[in-house]
Amino acid sequence: MNTIPKKNVDLIIPVYNEEEIIKHTHARICAVIDKLPYQFTLYYVNDGSNDRTSTLLNELNDSRINLIELSRNFGHQAALTAGIDASKAEIIISMDGDGQHPPEMLQEMIELVIQGYDIVQTQRIDKYQPSSLKKKTSSLFYKLINKMSNTKIVQGTADFRAMSRQAVDALKEMPEYHRFLRGMIAWTGFSTIILPYQPDERSGGVSKYSLRKMLSLATDAIFSFSLVPLYIGLSFGGLLLFLALAELTYVLSFWIRGETSTLAPGWSSLMFIILIVAGLQMILIGFIGVYIGYIFQEVKRRPVYLVKKD
Numbered sequence: 265m266n267t268i269p270k271k272n273v274d275l276i277i278p279v280y281n282e283e284e285i286i287k288h289t290h291a292r293i294c295a296v297i298d299k300l301p302y303q304f305t306l307y308y309v310n311d312g313s314n315d316r317t318s319t320l321l322n323e324l325n326d327s328r329i330n331l332i333e334l335s336r337n338f339g340h341q342a343a344l345t346a347g348i349d350a351s352k353a354e355i356i357i358s359m360d361g362d363g364q365h366p367p368e369m370l371q372e373m374i375e376l377v378i379q380g381y382d383i384v385q386t387q388r389i390d391k392y393q394p395s396s397l398k399k400k401t402s403s404l405f406y407k408l409i410n411k412m413s414n415t416k417i418v419q420g421t422a423d424f425r426a427m428s429r430q431a432v433d434a435l436k437e438m439p440e441y442h443r444f445l446r447g448m449i450a451w452t453g454f455s456t457i458i459l460p461y462q463p464d465e466r467s468g469g470v471s472k473y474s475l476r477k478m479l480s481l482a483t484d485a486i487f488s489f490s491l492v493p494l495y496i497g498l499s500f501g502g503l504l505l506f507l508a509l510a511e512l513t514y515v516l517s518f519w520i521r522g523e524t525s526t527l528a529p530g531w532s533s534l535m536f537i538i539l540i541v542a543g544l545q546m547i548l549i550g551f552i553g554v555y556i557g558y559i560f561q562e563v564k565r566r567p568v569y570l571v572k573k574d
C-alpha cells in the first residue's frame with residue numbers, strides 16, 4: 265500500500281452570478297482533478313451573487329468544496345483574497361469560475377510548483393476577438409503601468425496562477441485595501457514561470473467585469489503601484505520656472521539691444537510674476553505630493569523585504 269500522503273492543493277474560484285455555468289464549471293474541474301494524484305480542496309468564493317449560484321454550489325454535495333459566502337459583492341480581487349486567506353495547502357491555485365481558465369492546465373501548473381517555482385503565472389494568448397475593445401484597452405493598460413511602475417507586470421496575465429505556500433504567505437503580509445493581485449504577486453519577486461495559454465470562451469452567461477469594474481481595477485493598479493501621478497506637479501512646476509527664466513532672457517535681450525520701447529508696457533513684469541508664482545505653487549504641490557507618496561507607502565504596510573526560503 266502506498267503510504268506517501270498526497271500533496272494538498274487548494275483551488276480558489278471566485279464566482280459572481282454564475283448560475284448558468286457553475287455546475288458545468290465544477291464538473292469540468294472534477295473531470296480533471298479526479299484523475300490527479302493530489303488532495304484537492306475547492307474554495308468557491310461567492311462574491312455576493314444575487315442569483316442561484318449559492319444554492320447550486322450547496323447542491324453539488326462534494327466534500328472537497330469549501331464555500332465562502334461574502335456578505336455582498338466586494339469584487340473579484342477581494343473574493344480572491346478571501347479564498348487566499350482561507351487556504352491552507354502547500355499549493356494554491358486561483359482560477360475563474362466561468363470556464364475561461366482551462367482546468368486541463370492544472371497538472372502542469374502543480375508540477376511546476378513542485379519543481380520549485382513559487383509562482384506559475386499563466387499568460388493569455390488571445391485567439392478570440394483579436395481587435396476587441398477589451399484587448400486594446402488591456403494592452404494599453406499594461407504599457408502604461410509598466411512605464412509608470414517599478415514592478416514589471418507581464419502583458420496578458422490573468423488571475424489564473426499557481427502559488428507556493430511561501431508566495432501566498434508573502435501575499436498575506438500585504439494588507440493593503442486596494443488590491444491589484446497581479447502586481448502584488450509580481451512585487452514579491454519570487455521565482456516565476458510564465459505559462460502561455462489560449463483562453464476558452466466563457467461557457468455561458470456574460471462577463472461580470474463591467475466597464476466600471478475594469479476602470480476601478482486599472483485605477484487601483486496604477487495608483488497603488490506608481491507614485492508618478494503625485495509627482496506630476498513637481499515636473500510641471502519645474503517647467504514653469506524654466507519658462508520664467510526663458511522670459512527673463514527674452515526681456516533682457518531687449519534691454520541689451522536698447523529696444524525696450526518696443527516691449528508692451530507691463531507685459532514683462534506681469535508675465536514673469538505669473539510664471540514664477542505658478543511655478544512655485546506647482547513645486548510646492550509637488551513637495552506635498554512627495555510627502556503623500558511617502559505616507560501612502562507607509563500606510564500600505566507592505567513588508568520592507570521578503571526572505572526566500574528553500
Ligand code: UDP
Binds near residue numbers: 362
Ligand atoms: N467575479 C467576482 N466578482 C465580481 C466580478 C467577477 O467574483 O465582482 C468572478 C466571476 O464570477 C468570474 C471571475 O471573477 O469567475 C472573472 O470574471 P469575468 O469572467 O466576468 O471577467 P472577464 O473574464 O470577463 O474579464
Ligand code: MG
Binds near residue numbers: 364466
Ligand atoms: Mg471570464
